[in-house]
Amino acid sequence: MTTKPRNLGDVLQEFSQHRQLMQDELQKVIVGQAEVIEQIFAAVFTRGHCLLVGVPGLAKTLMVSTLARILDIRFKRIQFTPDLMPSDITGTNVLEEDERGRRDFRFVGGPIFTNILLADEINRTPPKTQAALLQARQDREVTVGQETYPLPEPFFTIATQNPIEQEGTYPLPEAQLDRFMFNIKVDYPSADEEEQILATTTHGEQAEVRKVLSGKAILNLQNLVGKVAVSEYIVQYVARLVRATRPVDATAPPFVRELIDWGAGPRAGQFLIQGGKALAAMDGRFSVAIEDVQKITIPVLRHRICTNFQAQAEGMTNEDIIERLVRETPPPVIPKYSG
Numbered sequence: 001m002t003t004k005p006r007n008l009g010d011v012l013q014e015f016s017q018h019r020q021l022m023q024d025e026l027q028k029v030i031v032g033q034a035e036v037i038e039q040i041f042a043a044v045f046t047r048g049h050c051l052l053v054g055v056p057g058l059a060k061t062l063m064v065s066t067l068a069r070i071l072d073i074r075f076k077r078i079q080f081t082p083d084l085m086p087s088d089i090t091g092t093n094v095l096e097e098d099e100r101g102r103r104d105f106r107f108v109g110g111p112i113f114t115n116i117l118l119a120d121e122i123n124r125t126p127p128k129t130q131a132a133l134l135q136a137r138q139d140r141e142v143t144v145g146q147e148t149y150p151l152p153e154p155f156f157t158i159a160t161q162n163p164i165e166q167e168g169t170y171p172l173p174e175a176q177l178d179r180f181m182f183n184i185k186v187d188y189p190s191a192d193e194e195e196q197i198l199a200t201t202t203h204g205e206q207a208e209v210r211k212v213l214s215g216k217a218i219l220n221l222q223n224l225v226g227k228v229a230v231s232e233y234i235v236q237y238v239a240r241l242v243r244a245t246r247p248v249d250a251t252a253p254p255f256v257r258e259l260i261d262w263g264a265g266p267r268a269g270q271f272l273i274q275g276g277k278a279l280a281a282m283d284g285r286f287s288v289a290i291e292d293v294q295k296i297t298i299p300v301l302r303h304r305i306c307t308n309f310q311a312q313a314e315g316m317t318n319e320d321i322i323e324r325l326v327r328e329t330p331p332p333v334i335p336k337y338s339g
Contacts, residue, residue: 009286015221016284021212025070028207030063031200032193039182039299040067040158042278044218045225048181048271049137049157051122051172051303058186060160064118072214073115073154080125086132090142107144112136115152115215119159123169130176133157137179154218181271182296183303221281228277229287233332235273238293241329242269245305253328259311259321264304271300290331298322 019041026037036052040063043050052060061077068075078089091110097103111117112133122130136142140151159180161172177183189197200207213221243249245263247256256263276292301322311321 011224012281012284012286015224015281018213018217018221019282022070025209025212026063026066028209029066030059031197032189033059033063033186036063036184036186038279038282039184039275039296040064041282042275042296043158043181044154044156045221045278045281046181046274047154047156047222048274049159049179050182050184050299051177051180052158052160052184052186053163054160054186055188056162058188060186061118061120063186064116064158064160066209067158068116068118070209070212071116071218072211073218074152075116075118076111076114077118077120078111079120080122080129082125084125084129086129087144089129089132090136090144093145107147107149109142109149112142113149113151115154115156117155117157119157121162122159123161123172126170127173130170130172134176134179152215154215154222177303178265178267180303181275182299184299185302225274225277225281228281228285230273230277231287233334234276234288234290234293236332237290237329238269238272240332241293241297241325242266242272242301244325244329245301253325255324256321259307259314259316261306261308264301268300268304272296275300294326297326 089110089112093105096106142149242264247260275296276288279292280288302318
């Protein structure tokens with residue numbers, strides 16, 4: 001007996017329901033932060049990595065550890081410190097002696113061999129150790145000595161960073177930042193949310209969450225997101241938006257040339273399209289809309305443009321410039337169909 005293949009619409013609707021179920025479980029523990037959660041989900045379903053930036057006490061670590069609890073996959077946390085070595089992350093070769101007295105090296109994998117890796121306070125470790133994550137995030141493999149070891153699938157890194165603590169920190173180089181799909185700002189809760197946090201977290205009980213997705217299901221959903229349609233007009237809009245961030249480009253508006261030293265590279269456009277696909281799929285839709293791209297423009301571009309002294313003197317942040325850029329970059333005109 002052959003089973004009838006399911007149509008894409010039914011699969012997308014089921015995906016949307018799973019996503020809502022994940023959010024419901026996560027928000028048993030996390031109050032508010034709906035945009036942050038949506039962006040983390042978008043990164044997970046597109047094989048992306050994200051950087052959570054916020055002051056201490058905003059539940060960044062709790063958010064990631066709770067996400068790991070609702071997904072039936074492995075989770076490891078690394079607390080980054082100034083004395084952390086690359087081998088503490090990747091693992092190392094150890095010399096072992098068998099019962100016959102023969103000695104040989106055996107590789108012992110580090111905590112990076114997991115599905116979700118929480119890199120806590122990633123800017124508190126020197127660049128040498130930060131670089132240990134580069135190959136893992138880009139190629140999903142680790143090289144130790146002369147051997148290269150593949151990482152398990154799915155694999156994604158969620159790093160946290162404290163923006164106000166400068167003592168004993170090592171700012172992430174641009175090459176490191178560019179590997180993060182999203183730079184997600186975790187902001188203070190609203191007044192109502194803060195009251196709810198105080199009421200629910202001070203009675204000594206911990207909310208129970210249940211597992212929603214397995215590792216295999218996540219891989220299937222990642223493949224599904226890749227099949228979401230992207231029209232040529234969306235591609236044109238994304239390319240126009242990214243190129244407009246570069247002060248040397250002829251299409252850049254005057255304010256970009258005045259306020260930005262350098263803009264985003266092609267990887268930003270790739271992430272805008274992939275993130276747009278994830279938002280569309282999580283909403284149960286077949287194709288990416290302009291609004292999907294605009295919704296994630298700030299977390300994708302925030303860490304990919306560099307403002308100059310004039311922007312700082314005028315009090316213009318990266319977010320201000322990106323918002324203005326979105327307002328002043330019109331989407332392509334879609335020709336009307338005439339039958």
